[in-house]
Amino acid sequence: MSEASKSPSRPKSEPVRLAPFRERMSWALYDFANTVFSMNIATLYFAAWLVADLGRSNTTYAIANGIASAMVVVSIPIFGALSDATRRRKPWVVGFTLLACAATIIMAGIGERWLPLVGEGVIGGPGTATSMSAIALVGMLSAFVIANYAYQGAQPFYNAMLSDLAPAERRGKLSGLGAAFGYAGSITGVLLSYPFFSGSVPIIGAVSPQVLSALRSIIPFTSHAGRISTFVPTALLFLLFSIPLMLFCKDHHALRDKTKIPWRESFSGLRETLREAKRYPGVARFILTSFLYQDAMGTIIANMALYAIFAMGFKKGAEVTLFVILTVPAVLGSYLIGKLVDRFGPKRTLMWVISGWVVLLIAMIVAPSRSAFWIVGALIGLIYGGVSTAERPLLLSLVPDAEAGRFFSLMVLSARAAAIVGPFVWAITVDNLIAPLGTPAAYRAGVVTVAIGMVGALWFLRRVPDTFATGALQK
Template sequence: MTVRPDKRAITSWALYDFANTIFSMNVISLYFALWVTVDHGGQDILYSLALSGSMFAVAISVPVFGAISDHTGRRRFPLTLLTLIAVVATALIGQTSQLAVGLCLFMTANYCYQSALVFYNGMLPSIARQSNVGMVSGYGVALGYVGSIAGLLLVKPFVADGGRAAAFLPTAILFLVFAIPCFLFVKDPGPKPFQVDVGQAFRTLRATIAGASQYHVLFKFIGIHFLILDVVNTVIAFMAVYANKVIGFNDSQITTFLILSTAFAMLGSVIIGWLVKYKGTVFSYWTVLWIWLAALTIIMVSPGETLFWLVGPLAGIGMGGVWVVSRTIIVELSPPEKVGEFFGLYGLAGKMASIAGPLIWGSVVWILQDTQTLKYRVAVGSLLLIAVITIILFNKLQDQFPKHSATS
């Protein structure tokens, strides 16, 4: 008997993606970095340490949260609790004038936001039921992009009236309001007693890593992908700072720039998805890598606003495309019975990249702190070097891909 999907649950689940991308865009990508570095005159390394420290805590917690999600089936309560803590911490950032307190609140909010995603993603198979999981996931991704743009536009008037500190309370409220349907209407099917072996969770992770090393091409690709994610995650975290301090963008221009990038990320997902289907994953991944190389080069050499505006569409397409093609490669290279395990490792690589990339940026800027804008251009240069290394390594690996990966 075919079980009909619960449309209300699917809509509620997808709305959570709308909700959490409002937090991601407004807090991580835009206002908090500028609140630290401009409003409070803090060094970039402070934001780097706060972001990387919270992501390190997430990386340690993910195996445990994954075990709770998989073994107990209880996802709604942890998702709700973590989201509520993130909402409260976000709202409080705007109420403090102390930089140290703000950094601690950000670390708490980001840790809870990132950790909640483990339970959110775990809900997908049960709400999709026998419908297309990829299609339901696509609804979430699409609403996520819309949420990014909506969050920027809805919070912009508050910032215009009250400065960047005024961004955090409305962001928190929007995050909460659009997350509530998921709390109410996405239920846990057959939850089990809360019994989790924490040690076993880490033993499973270690076994997954050891198992992946036997699949040499896959293991090497995850390493290569980690490098390009260093670039992507760092650009997401620090582009607003660079646009403000080097290019001279004001907040309104940065908001427009981020909306432009997000719109092209939506377009990039479609374009790269088409390339994957008709040209294969190798060609598509090359396209993404060269787009990022071009974007970073323009960022580093831009003398002013005119040329820099080209970065928005390029980085957007590269950002949207990198996830589409990399996930497809993981599926192509993984044995069917191990796809779930290797996606877990793929996710871990993304979290580790969120630790390494911002630390590299912050360290370069801190070391060259007396060089005005040069330190930021050198920081971008370090990302450009990582992109070049990624291209060299992928060039060596591509011949080991299955034949059908080269062309579809």
């Protein structure tokens, strides 16, 4: 073993200067773009369209989602290692983005042409099955898997671009700005796609047939309203707001020489990354911490609407309003928390954010009324973006900039595993307690499991090194 491999010291990196304003804004705007996809496809419309409109099972959706997550687990560490070898992040972001947009449009086209709509939420949809339905369903689900995989695949490379855009002491603010743009993208995506879903514009009211006809002539695959009619507009919005990153962002420290790409070594990337994590104090513990809080956050957001209905007695169909209420304060909160990261450091800020989560989850369990629940939901929205705002600069403070891609990929794998484990624990808890405790109490017990995960995250985060406090934030 060489001396270099024994030493825990970091590879030297070129000094990072603050990128031009246009480039920083273009990077942050991509957060806006991909959150349009996340909100409209992954959160609001696709699962409801598949289960309610097409009459398919929840298991069908879970299998498709699981395949996408498995593809991420298998491939992203390899791609992350390749990215680190060349110090190029942007081509991966651009490639995955174009793939996600194309697959979403294909998914909509197949659904509009060959899949009959049944059940609720359909406005003027075709009601006749065809012999192509089974094949079309497989094709549509395959397109969804590719779109979801590509959306997730872009994330670690996008996050790793941050190390090229700002020095360590300025990353918190830029990361917070990106998160704030992201939550603004959630709201914008819902509002801009709503006319295609309902045939009406918020505040203004119903859209005339002439306007709808004009929209359908401009944007294909919107022959009728309903959830599926939001898919193509979502893909086009994702693409539109990604263009500034494609045009103006650069890989400032990309290797210019024709270095041979280590393909063989890249295929053992996950094992190597796990081994390398031991060289940098606190990285393995932070990845475990991120698994716990991502598990908790993903579970509660995925089940927030169900909790509102079954534990708090909200009427069905409140999910859009609920997510908008959660998102509005997140825009402001993400930016303010970014300032806290620059002032007090990412670890201390993340400790505060997770502590806030624990308090609010307890408040959610004991909330006595719907009004109290709305207040708790708004406060959760305020700190929701704080996690991503603080975690990106925290991970960058623990690893060399030159190796950021593979460790962000590892964090994505952690989040993908959490997306499977958390909802499963929630479902087992709630389903088994409904009979003995009743539905409201069972759902509150589900929140208890989430709170326990957050407490665990807080406990493990305590032992992660605070390079900001010790003055060791040297890149």
